[in-house]
Amino acid sequence: MEVFYSPEIKNGVCVLPEEESAHCVRVLRHREGDEIFVIDGLGTLYTCRLTDASPKAAVAQVLREEPDWGAHPYFLEMAVCPTKNIDRYEWFAEKATELGLDVIAPVIGDHSERKVFKSDRLRRILLAASKQSLKGAVPVVQEPVSVRQYIADAPADALKLICCCFEGEVPRTSINDVLDGDLQKIIILIGPEGDFSREEAALAVSRGFIPVHLGPSRLRTETAALTAVEAVYLKCI
């Protein structure tokens, strides 16, 4: 099933962006009258009929709408420090999108080696992953902020978890044990290769973040982040 993306769907008419139009018309050779599937990136799948096979701005008429297409039964925001090797972060984001999450917040910690992060490239990867995994909603990629800022701004009405490695120092429970309740809105904070600073962890706890562990294995940052997503996903299947 080939899925296209359009941010411009209104009054029953859908216009594909240039790149999507070229792929639809030049590569896949769709013609006027063909049925195509389009997501708006916000959660709805539109079944459309192509009315203008322009390779620059293809136009289609909406036939049917399917809201919450490929949706998951929780709201998950992953705040993860970008890895030194950005491929590993992009890999995590792609896999997390296949499983299902809502927001990726790149956060910069006191021990982060990577202090800058470009969100645009990640957005393109998540759009492709959403189309490939048949999801109507594309996860939102926030602009990077510091871990401290992120913690200060975190909402009160969410289950907030921080995965940190200070064995013994901060009492930690298994992520499984805190995910047994209502999974409506979850925020999970994952630190950089050098872990959080003591101050960041203390600040998070003071703001209602629950320190959790992901088991005995020593996991890389991106593996820890995906394991946290898997823990939420697997609770619901």
Add this chain to the structure above:
Amino acid sequence: MEVFYSPEIKNGVCVLPEEESAHCVRVLRHREGDEIFVIDGLGTLYTCRLTDASPKAAVAQVLREEPDWGAHPYFLEMAVCPTKNIDRYEWFAEKATELGLDVIAPVIGDHSERKVFKSDRLRRILLAASKQSLKGAVPVVQEPVSVRQYIADAPADALKLICCCFEGEVPRTSINDVLDGDLQKIIILIGPEGDFSREEAALAVSRGFIPVHLGPSRLRTETAALTAVEAVYLKCI
């Protein structure tokens, strides 16, 4: 913590292979008398004292042994069809090693686009991943066989699961529901991009494989394989 590997540890003496010796002596500049950590790849960590800092064949005396170092409380064998893009398979194998598994069996299905697989490169990747994630045992990589052969040879005394996508046709249960019991020995079969053939799935079921699903998301082969490993791992934390 820097960990070296040696397949040659006996009578309290450990000899490092050439590549490990060069890394130990030339790169990390270890000298006679230094304490170094060595795994045998079979599960034991050896604390040793370097007695001959040869960059070709470093020799160390064993001071202490720690069996089952970084071990996990289950035996997991993943039989996974190699992906078209081999990077994705290697990525799965690296992440699964971080979490903990015992055997990776590359299997070739009726619908596999990739019919050949080189195990040696994967073995090197898993050795590096085991050292990085502080595990004494390196997962075994089997030589590739056909899915049909693998199913025919599968042992009777294991919990055998097959993840297939035939919705409705084969009754499937969530992988969570079958992992609640004894997790001593588990075998999980994951198909290629084109899924298993009907014949392969029927053969597996006839040989005692339980058809399971990994939830509603449409996952790539390597994501499905890692999700199955996560399901086992997360049951034990």
